Amino acid sequence: MPRHANLAEALRQRARDGGDHTVALAHPDGTGGERRISYAELDARAGAVAAWLRGRDAAGRRVLVVLDPGPHVAAALLGCLYAGAVAVPVPAPTASRTAAERTAAIAKDAVVDLVLTETAHATETSRRLSLVGRADLTCLPVDRLRPDHGTGHVPPARTDPDSLALLAYDSGPATAPRGARLTHGNLLAAMHALRATLGTGPRSRIGGWLPRRHTPGLIGQVLHPLWLGATAVPLPARPYRTDPAAWLRAISRHGITEAVAPDTHYARCAALTADEQPAGLDLSRWRTALNAGEPVSPATMAAFTRRYAAAGLRTGTLVAGYAPAEGAPLLLAEGRAPVPGAEFGVVDPLTCRRLPEGTAGEIWARGAAVATGHWGRPPDTVPLFAARADDGPGGFLRTGDLGLAADGGIRMTGRVHDGLLVDGVTLHPQDVERELLGCGRALGSARVFCAGPGAGPLVVVQEVRTAGAARTGLPRLAARIRARVAEEFGVNTGAVLLVRPGTVRRDGAVKVRRAVLREWYLRGELRALHADYAPGPTEPCRGGAA
Structure with a gap:
């Protein structure tokens, strides 16, 4: 795959190469089927979004992206990248008051200028933003744009690897969220790192229900398959997170080859009774089931592998991994190739001294894919994103995760601070x-x-x-x-x-x-x-x- 100056160029090249290839994005419709969209159509939709944004001088400005999983969110994100705008993804409106408060606080913190949403959420999104004094925001339902609203194959906006591409609000309480700054260079580095770690390629079908505002869900399950020329299978979070049997059915039905879930979810799957296990389950196409996001239990790993061997799950498919919780789109899988250009270490959080293998401390990460800091908060950038261990080179992200080094990898054991x-x-x-x-x-x-x-x-x-x-x-x-x-x-x-x-x-x-x-x-x-x-x-x- 050729090198590109930014992710927008890489995705545009993929669209041109893929053309009418019809596995660019698979969207489960809730009835067991899929909606397929070609790379050419997705590129046209993204071009229409980019044209609308360029008409409002959106280059370098923050754009709130309020969408459900599916083709529209992919078109919105690509449209932001094509136009040189900075995407600020948040969940689509639900009944959750806390989520509504968080979205309003994000819009205020990021000083967003424009909003991309869809018709079903436009009225409620505008209403919630007006409650925090942002009734002035222009809101576009992207599902109302026709592909021919674009400007053809206009080159993406000129951005370099240091240009800001995305604000990921993964941390901070609802009333004071913090957005990690991810550049085009960060995103490109993450693409190469994920491919090396997970062994993904054009034939991959990457699916899951991880929240799209979090970097593993947004980057790993939406942007990464598009960059690969593979298939994305975005699943709605709530039903699949709470119903492990439905999740396994989706993996079987859609032939998902790579998926990520936390240890508790695998534990629930392993605990399903014979009556609860879906009939006709076929997990033989599942190549990498990454257990990450929480401390990993060896008992869970063994029980899940044993439980679903009869459904075609191969030994070695379930892999323990580590995904930093704070603004770093990296996945470190035990027994797999090291993340290229990345360095992980375990450090005493009080003395900042590196700890030997087997001793628990704070996990630190450094590399081209790691975020550059928090939006609008210069004072916390150096201690959190440019930490130095043992008077050695700086530039480490203090993840806030507890863990230990073992067998060439990192095993998470908990959290240093208040986050759960x-x-x-x-x-x-x-x-x-x-x-x-x-x-x-x-x-x-x-x-x-x-x-x-x-x-x-x-x-x-x-x-x-x-x-x-x-x-x-x-x-x-x-x-x-x-x-x-x-x-x-x-x-x-x-x-x-x-x-x-x-x-x-x-x-x-x-x-x-x-x-x-x-x-x-x-x-x-x-x-x-x-x-x-x-x-x-x-x-x-x-x-x-x-």
Whole structure:
């Protein structure tokens, strides 16, 4: 594959080479079929978007991309790249108030100038932006553009490897999100790194439900297959994340060859009973099933491989890997070729000294694919994105992930800071705790944490005003909490503990630290009025009931 100065040139060349090749993008339609779109058509659609953006002098300006998975989001992203605009992807509107608040905060932080969406979401997107004083934003439903609205094969805008291409808002709470700056050079380096790590090529069918605003989902499952000339199979996140049987059916039906999911999802698949396992499952075309985004359990790896061998899953298909959570579109797979041009290390987060193999510390990453910093926040760029270990060369990203070096790879073990990794999604505990305050008048303060060190099943410790909640109603309250977390944040809750007032918030003001509550929980010392556990390894040692 020839080298290009930017990703836009590479994608335009792919469109020209592919022409009427009809496997550029496969979109599951919810009925078991696919919608196919040729590279030529996709290029024409992207050209129409680029023409609209150029007509508004969008080069170098931030463009909010509010779209569902599918052909429209691919055309919007390529249109931004062709026009030299900076894409700012966010999820399409849902019923989640937290997601709406986050989108509005992103639009404000990025100082976006234009909006790309689709007809189904245009009114709600405009309404939400008007609530934060951005009623002035021009909003284009890209599904209303005809391919002939473009300008033919006009060369992409002149950009160099250092030109900003994308802002990925993967981190920060809903009220203060942080966008990682990804340049055209970062994206091109990520393309080569993913191909080397996953062994992808033009015959690949890359699919998954990872959020499109996160770099592994956006870059790995949308841009990478287009760059390869392969097929992308974007799956809607919510149903496939919560229903492992449906995910396996999609992999079988669409012949997906490469997919990424967190350890908890593979564990749920391995735990399916014989009655729950989809009939006629064919996983023989699956070449790489990457287990990344959370600490990887060897027991999960073995159980999943054993469970689906009869469905054609080959030994070695399931691979443990590591994907940095903060603005670095890299995947490091154990037993695979090293990521070209990238360096990983495990460092003491306090002394910044490199640690020997087998010793846990913070994972640091450096390379051409690593983001250059946070948008609009120069003060945090040096300590987070240009860190230096042992007085050696700088330029390391401090990922915030805990891990250790072992067998030539990196194994993640948890998180250094407050962020929680649940079902492969980064949650900020303060967002969840704030949302639960409005879950019912009988509920008071809450604390949330993971059963593992910053990763794994989510545990909710929720105070209950017992005067307003009879014991017989506690199971309904626990179910309401589970439903609210699933609706707002799209993840499953491993355990809900309803406790007396004063357990979480002492003396009416000071909250007990999450780390302390987690320690009590793991030792079985949290006395609960009612405890509700999901199936799986979330229940601690038995504690007393209040």
